[in-house]
Amino acid sequence: MSISNPIVYDCIVVGAGLAGLVAARNIHRSGHNVLVIEAQDRFGGRMYGQYLPSKQWIDRGGQWVGPTQDRFLALLDEYGVRRFPSPAEGRKVLIFDGKRYEFDGFFQGFPEGEPPSISEEEWRDAMDAWERFETLTKELPSGHPRRDRQNQKLDSQTFIQWIEENTLTAFGRWYFSYMSRAVGYLGPAEPSQVSLLHVLWGNNCAPQSEHPEAELLHGGAGQIPEKIATELGTRIRLREPVLRICHDQAGVEVETLKSRFTAKFTIVAMPPHLAGRIIYDPPMPPLREQLTQRVPMGCCAKILISYDRPFWRDKGLAGIGLGNCKWIELCADSSDPETGVGVIATFVVGDRYRDWRSMSDSDRRAAVLSDLAIYFGDEALSPSTYDEVDWPSDPWAGGGYAAFMPPGVWTSFGEALTAPVGRIYWAGTEMAERWPGFFDGAVRTGEAAAKAIMSFL
Amino acid sequence: MSISNPIVYDCIVVGAGLAGLVAARNIHRSGHNVLVIEAQDRFGGRMYGQYLPSKQWIDRGGQWVGPTQDRFLALLDEYGVRRFPSPAEGRKVLIFDGKRYEFDGFFQGFPEGEPPSISEEEWRDAMDAWERFETLTKELPSGHPRRDRQNQKLDSQTFIQWIEENTLTAFGRWYFSYMSRAVGYLGPAEPSQVSLLHVLWGNNCAPQSEHPEAELLHGGAGQIPEKIATELGTRIRLREPVLRICHDQAGVEVETLKSRFTAKFTIVAMPPHLAGRIIYDPPMPPLREQLTQRVPMGCCAKILISYDRPFWRDKGLAGIGLGNCKWIELCADSSDPETGVGVIATFVVGDRYRDWRSMSDSDRRAAVLSDLAIYFGDEALSPSTYDEVDWPSDPWAGGGYAAFMPPGVWTSFGEALTAPVGRIYWAGTEMAERWPGFFDGAVRTGEAAAKAIMSFL
Structure with a gap:
């Protein structure tokens, strides 16, 4: 096909997650004409905050940052987002095969400190x-x-x-x-x-050895999309899933159910499987077509439970639990010291998610809380708030935390993950070479895609 | 959402491949009001024929049938499509690590007859x-x-x-x-x-032991979609990719770039990854959402090469070659005895496809023909026609022959493969419990989906 309408924008960014917002902001700041199109009624993607009635924030998506995540740290500094150490003082809890161990170390993907007394x-x-x-x-x-x-x-x-x-x-x-x-x-x-x-x-x-969960953000990560979006103003359109992208040597035409927009370039800033759901005309090259069929999102629900105060600290516990409990293998104190509220972030993941998701609302809640009680005591059974975020049920994420590669995908199709196709570029944490699956990876790919395109503008 | 427009059709079938056509035909024959919507400008999907200038037919998609493929055989009989034994008389050729063996047996997924003299x-x-x-x-x-x-x-x-x-x-x-x-x-x-x-x-x-490639069809499998479509007449709309399906307790609303259609039920008759590219409102349940990210299509090009006559028979060869040649691991005589033309069907598959696809048109052709010459002699270098069918480049197939399951998909997500979601049913060879990946599987799932829906009409 060839695009008949005149080219209006320098770049259209498809997807207003962190990578897309960063890319659009950088292009906009350089004086170019950018438009962001987002399927959902909010921006941020998997960077998604919420305020509880108590004014306590929670992060429904990602929440942590670590000391070597340079690009995300720079973004936080730029917007004046203050950080605090993830609460970790006190003894951690390991539950293994029904036995309970308290210890001072840690071992999520990297052994550190005193081991549990197994x-x-x-x-x-x-x-x-x-x-x-x-x-x-x-x-x-x-x-x-x-x-x-x-x-x-x-x-x-x-x-x-x-x-x-x-x-x-x-x-x-x-x-x-x-x-x-x-x-x-x-x-x-x-x-x-x-x-x-x-x-x-x-x-x-x-690597976990670089402590990517070392710090949390006052006010939560969820405040960041809005800060970037404010800078972009009316250049973001919400509630418009992109259905088709026509592209030729002159530019791209991006089509939603309501409208068509033209630009010199486009950045598709979404996980690979979502990028693969758009119709491309002409179609994607075969390796790219097959790649996007092969990169699934993780299977996880995040649950945020808040308490009047971090009661576990009275017992000398850090609020960090790991173990092979029925539902909860990992939970982490996510309380902001400036609010005094106790917040536990936890996850139900993989095959556990599968079985948990098939239960009733009240059974799911009871399942999570009773596991928390095993880690931290019966006070866990009476939270102030309980919020489930069911990422695999969100069609504009398809799962969480991020996508992963099944066997044989990297070595047979990996080169199609980042290679631009004509005037179409790709961004998103899944495309990162450093900190994939983290906010930092999203920032890096957004910056890189913007830079690549601006070299032609 | 709830559907505001009045319900017009009893059933909308999305996708006019073999499964969709069979489903629509059965519903239509029972006196119900059916509509088929197809993205491409032709029907048949991976059942796709072509006539060469010589009037010889070739099948760009699937072509074979076997003696226990009951449902496909019944369809062939019904439409009067005549079969003939796949040419196999003469000695087969095995090329292994550069050495050539002629033998009388066969071993594609089932050892039979005289083994090669390795x-x-x-x-x-x-x-x-x-x-x-x-x-x-x-x-x-x-x-x-x-x-x-x-x-x-x-x-x-x-x-x-x-x-x-x-x-x-x-x-x-x-x-x-x-x-x-x-x-x-x-x-x-x-x-x-x-x-x-x-x-x-x-x-x-x-199982290959039941000889699913035992017979070929005079005129090719590609003639069948048209026969079914003729019966459906104007009830098929081509060139209209379905973008969104809204569904509630009363019915479904199926939306394309041009129009909206309502029905009591819909059958989505496509491979899982394509079904997953439609926007559903309300969204798919999480297991279904995650499943469709995890069921990729195979990676294969089919190449049809025709010669004035089946020259290999002069040498006592069957026109069947297997081996670890650089490009061609399998080629099969597909000549219709009624035309006298010699046709070889072959495939470039998996990682071989990946490298082959990156070459120029003339290099790809030379690569295929030089491998054929290793199997059958230098006459193979001078064909009358040479046709490549690049299935992974076809966005409405995404690959071929069919989809397959990477590790961990069946046991964690398999139950979502066939389970209807409200008024949305699924069909396609990938959903079959018998002969998945073959025409017979497509017929079975089309028949089953139609039957399930008609029990409510």
Whole structure:
């Protein structure tokens, strides 16, 4: 096809998540004419805040930031968003096979501090495997995994197979399976669903050893989309799913159910599977077409529970729990010290989500709270507020935290993840080479896409 | 939402592939008011014929039928489509690691007849593994794989891992890898991409031992869509991609770029990933949403090469070649005895497709023909016609032969594959419990969806 209408915009950004907003803002600031089109009635995507009746904020999407997430930190500084250390003082709780351990360390995708007092054999098993995992990780070069013999080998197996071959105890096995379900770049995915290569790659470019959950934001991450959007003003259109993008050598025409818009370039700033749902004319190249069929979103609900005060601290607990409970494998104190309210953020993930989601509203709530009571005591059963965010039920996210790669996708289709197609560019945390699955990755890809396009404007 | 416009149709079928056409025809024949909406400018989907200048037909999509494919056979009989045995007289050719073997047997996903004269050790290795593969297959109950401990175990590994654990020789390994890339229910997929459970399930419900490629059709399979469409007359709308389906307790409203149509029910008759690209209001349940992100189409181009006559028969060859050549692992005589023209159907599949597709038009053609010359002699280099069908470049198929399941999809999301959502039903060969990936599976699901809906009309 060729575009018949005159070109109006320099760039149309499809999707007003963090990556799209950052890209649009940078293009706008350089004096170019930009338009953002968003399917939902809000901007921010998986960066999504909410105020409780108590004026306490909660983050329905992502919430944390770490010390090496440079680009996100720069954004926070620019908008004057203040940070505070994620509450971690006190003893952490591990529940394993019904037994309770309190300890001073941590081990979400990186062992640190005092280990829990499980048997020496179990801990040794997990740590031996961890060493092998780290060695494998360090063999990977930086950047997206390339197609070579070594990577194809790693990409041909699921993470669970590596776990089974490298652990001897139920604890060792759970240690890594839990990691697969808890860490940002991993979907979350059940370890039976994700490529070993993807896990190693994520551990290389988004390592837990750099503490990506070290800090929280006063007022929450959810305040940021609005700050960027304010700068863009009327250049954002909400409630208009983009259905079709026609493109030729002169520009692009972006079509919604209501209107058509033309531009010199477009940035599609969405997870790959959503980018794949748009009709392209001419169609996407075959590798890109097949890629977007193969990059699913993680399967997770986030639940935010608030209490009058962080009662767990009275018991010397940090409000951080990990373990193989029936529903809750990870929960974390997310209380803002300036409000005095106690907030626990937790997740129901993977196959647990599947079963949990099939229950009634009240059963789901009871399930979550009774697991919290195992971690922190019966006070957990009486929260002030209880909010579920069911990401797989949101068609404009399709899941959360982020997308992940099943076996054989990186090495056969990976090169189509970021390659522009004519005047169409891609952004979103899934495309990042550093901190994929985190806010920082989204900022990086938004900045990069804007820069690439502006070099032609 | 609720639908405000009056209900016009009893059923709207989205997608005019074989499953959709069969469903619509059955509903129409029962006196109900049906409408078919198709994105492309033709009907048939992956059932797609073409006439060459010589009046010889070729099938750009599927072409074969086997003796236990009851529902497809019944359809052929009904429309008076005559069959003939797939040409197989003469010696088959195996090329393995550059060595050429002629033999009288066959082994595409089922060993039969005289084996090629490769070493006893290599053949024994493949056959020992085959026995284990068959034993595992027979342990599966019929129907779609359920979520139980045994299936979860099988579903947590890639096929290549099973192959590596169960074969000792390069030939044994290739024997099964080739199967993964050649058999209908397998995508095709590289064995690193597909779940072991999926492979076993397919071998159970769509076994090569029942000879699904035993016969071809005079005039080709591509004539069938038109025969069904003739019966439906003006009840088919072409060139109208369905963008949104609103649904409530009273009915559905199906929206294209041009129009809206209402009905009591809808059947979405497309592969899962395409069904997932429609906007649903209210959205799909979370398991269905996540499923459609996880069921990719196979990666394959089909190439049809015709010659004045089937020259290979002069040499006593059957026109059937298998082997680990650079591009062509499988080619098959598809000549209609009534025309006298020689036709070879072949495929470039998986990672081979990836590299082949990146070459120029003339290099791709030269690559295919030079491999054919290895199988059948230099006469193969001078065809009358050469037609490539690039299925992954067709956005309304997204690939071919069919979709397949990566690890962890069947046991975590499989139940959402066929479950109706309110008044929305699903059809297509990917949903079949018998002969998935074949025409017969498409017919079965079309018939079943029509029957389910008519029980309410």
